[in-house]
Amino acid sequence: EAGVTQSPTHLIKTRGQQATLRCSPISGHTSVYWYQQALGLGLQFLLWYDEGEERNRGNFPPRFSGRQFPNYSSELNVNALELEDSALYLCASSSSWVTNQPQHFGDGTRLSIL
Amino acid sequence: SQELEQSPQSLIVQEGKNLTINCTSSKTLYGLYWYKQKYGEGLIFLMMLQKGGEEKSHEKITAKLDEKKQQSSLHITASQPSHAGIYLCGASLAAGNKLTFGGGTRVLVKP
Numbered sequence: 001e002a003g004v005t006q007s008p009t010h011l012i013k014t015r016g017q018q019a020t021l022r023c024s025p026i027s028g029h030t031s032v033y034w035y036q037q038a039l040g041l042g043l044q045f046l047l048w049y050d051e052g053e054e055r056n057r058g059n060f061p062p063r064f065s066g067r068q069f070p071n072y073s074s075e076l077n078v079n080a081l082e083l084e085d086s087a088l089y090l091c092a093s094s095s096s097w098v099t100n101q102p103q104h105f106g107d108g109t110r111l112s113i114l
Numbered sequence: 115s116q117e118l119e120q121s122p123q124s125l126i127v128q129e130g131k132n133l134t135i136n137c138t139s140s141k142t143l144y145g146l147y148w149y150k151q152k153y154g155e156g157l158i159f160l161m162m163l164q165k166g167g168e169e170k171s172h173e174k175i176t177a178k179l180d181e182k183k184q185q186s187s188l189h190i191t192a193s194q195p196s197h198a199g200i201y202l203c204g205a206s207l208a209a210g211n212k213l214t215f216g217g218g219t220r221v222l223v224k225p
């Protein structure tokens with residue numbers, strides 16, 4: 001069974017640009033979660049999508065947005081990039097949020113802002 | 115204070131020795147999850163605990179959940195170099211919701 005896949009592995013942008021990160025969940029998983037792991041700040045919850053809908057959002061500005069497609073894959077978009085957006089962005093998927101099934105993580109996209 | 119406190123922050127053990135990592139929540143736990151992360155990589159799911167008193171083991175790793183104390187512990191027996199990495203506890207603090215993570219414990223196993 002293929003795990004959660006994320007692309008690209010690395011992304012280098014400059015301030016003010018826009019970045020798009022992609023995630024494919026494990027087959028059969030309908031929930032997709034996005035997390036940010038910035039140096040010194042730990043893992044912070046960004047967004048949760050389930051069945052195409054945004055279900056919950058972390059304490060991040062509106063320039064962080066995303067969507068989930070009918071095949072359950074997801075995109076994270078970050079507009080007007082700032083230096084502090086440099087981080088490892090992790091995507092996770094789970095089979096059921098109702099029964100708190102574990103989230104399985106991808107290897108992440110490392111976003112560097114110059 | 116943080117919702118999920120993890121201790122210690124780092125740990126250096128001699129190969130073959132045991133080690134324990136603790137994770138304490140300030141809120142009711144709906145689920146407690148242990149992960150391992152190698153630096154700069156994704157998280158590897160280790161174990162999930164949902165019921166008070168629950169204990170699970172996989173190879174040399176055992177995790178326990180003390181519901182009354184809202185606390186979980188991860189114990190590694192006879193540590194090996196392959197156990198080195200960052201261990202993270204994640205908790206579901208509301209039904210069907212995001213995970214809140216502890217600060218992580220960096221484990222180094224000296225040969």
